[in-house]
Amino acid sequence: MNQIKNNPFPYSHTNKRYxxxxxxxxxxxxxxxxxxxxxxxxxxxxxxxxxxVGGCSxxxxxxxxxxxxxxxxxLKFQYETGLERMRQKWPGCLGFAYFQSYTNTYAPFPVLKxxxxxxxxxxxxxxxxxxxxxxxxxxxIVAYLDQQAQKKEVWIELGLQSVHEKTIASxxxxxxxxxxxxxxxxxxxxxxxxxxxxxxxxxxxxxEMMLESVRQVAKAHPNxxxxxxxxxxxxxxxxxxxLIHPFALLNKEEYVDLVVRQLELLxxxxxxxxxxxxxIKEELIxxxxxxxxxxxxNDIDKRMVELQTFQxxxxxx
Ligand code: SF4
Numbered sequence: 001m002n003q004i005k006n007n008p009f010p011y012s013h014t015n016k017r018y019x020x021x022x023x024x025x026x027x028x029x030x031x032x033x034x035x036x037x038x039x040x041x042x043x044x045x046x047x048x049x050x051x052x053v054g055g056c057s058x059x060x061x062x063x064x065x066x067x068x069x070x071x072x073x074x075l076k077f078q079y080e081t082g083l084e085r086m087r088q089k090w091p092g093c094l095g096f097a098y099f100q101s102y103t104n105t106y107a108p109f110p111v112l113k114x115x116x117x118x119x120x121x122x123x124x125x126x127x128x129x130x131x132x133x134x135x136x137x138x139x140x141i142v143a144y145l146d147q148q149a150q151k152k153e154v155w156i157e158l159g160l161q162s163v164h165e166k167t168i169a170s171x172x173x174x175x176x177x178x179x180x181x182x183x184x185x186x187x188x189x190x191x192x193x194x195x196x197x198x199x200x201x202x203x204x205x206x207x208e209m210m211l212e213s214v215r216q217v218a219k220a221h222p223n224x225x226x227x228x229x230x231x232x233x234x235x236x237x238x239x240x241x242x243l244i245h246p247f248a249l250l251n252k253e254e255y256v257d258l259v260v261r262q263l264e265l266l267x268x269x270x271x272x273x274x275x276x277x278x279x280i281k282e283e284l285i286x287x288x289x290x291x292x293x294x295x296x297x298n299d300i301d302k303r304m305v306e307l308q309t310f311q312x313x314x315x316x317x
Contacts, residue, residue, distance in 0.1 A: 008310055009268070009311060017311060018266075018311035019311060031092070033095070034083070035096045036082035038082070038099050039078065039102075040104060044059075046133070056173050059236055060233040075115065075118070079097055096126055096128065099130045105130060105137055128148070129154075129156075130145070132158065134159075145192050149190065157195045158183060158184070160196045161198060162210075163217075165177060171202065195271075196222045200230065201230040203241070217266070218265055221270065223270070227275050230249065231277055231290060233280075235283075243285070251287070251289065256300050259300055260300060264312070264314040266311055272311065
């Protein structure tokens with residue numbers, strides 16, 4: 001794939017100075033790949049009382065899913081209609097089944113197998129992504145997914161959010177940072193790819209703390225990272241907290257500057273799956289600038305050109 005003129009970053013075929021998931025898919029499949037979000041009707045141990053109640057304080061009532069999906073529809077129907085929708089935007093694109101909402105390994109193994117098997121057998125599914133909590137992984141499910149990963153691409157997405165235990169305790173996440181890093185390490189010995197989520201602007205975190213989270217992810221070196229701005233959404237514990245005692249949130253310019261600095265710290269071969277989230281407009285309380293996703297992404301590109309920088313410029317092994 002041709003590299004664009006004047007872009008020093010090697011993992012790019014556009015003006016991006018970081019390694020986008022689109023670049024990864026284009027290189028691997030020679031075309032666009034769309035991730036189709038699915039809701040398999042799971043819950044979460046941090047909601048049903050087995051680990052905690054109320055969920056992580058930032059989590060929406062949709063379990064941090066991007067869109068409102070109905071688990072009353074069969075998964076096959078959700079996938080087919082979702083892929084059809086994606087193909088209106090990107091004709092002929094390939095599809096990945098993306099189990100996004102809630103904790104998608106939180107069920108007995110035979111139940112999980114019965115949910116995932118049909119997707120591994122379906123030729124219209126090019127890969128499977130599973131978002132979950134690190135404390136809901138087991139050797140059994142990982143061995144099964146590893147076996148399936150011999151046939152088609154499998155990703156596990158783990159919520160880390162921050163490496164600072166004080167922050168994590170305040171978010172009511174109910175599992176340690178260490179367990180996330182332990183599974184990143186363990187998954188490296190499999191064919192499963194790993195993506196880690198971080199959130200910027202969590203309550204009372206300063207810039208240095210957010211940079212430190214990125215440094216530690218860089219060191220652990222999962223295959224990919226998603227970086228989000230904190231969304232204060234309706235029906236979350238954080239919304240109640242924010243409405244009573246508003247705390248400072250990064251503005252767009254601060255966020256763009258921070259993300260550029262974070263990208264500089266990440267290894268060049270780490271895929272950047274996201275640099276913004278997809279809040280549902282009607283659900284979002286703050287900050288409203290996050291709804292202008294394209295502007296945020298364009299501003300990140302512009303800032304990187306202004307600074308003549310790129311992903312990995314300051315990465316220290
Ligand atoms: S672990 Fe995930 S689904 Fe569960 S409460 Fe936290 S963010 Fe929501």
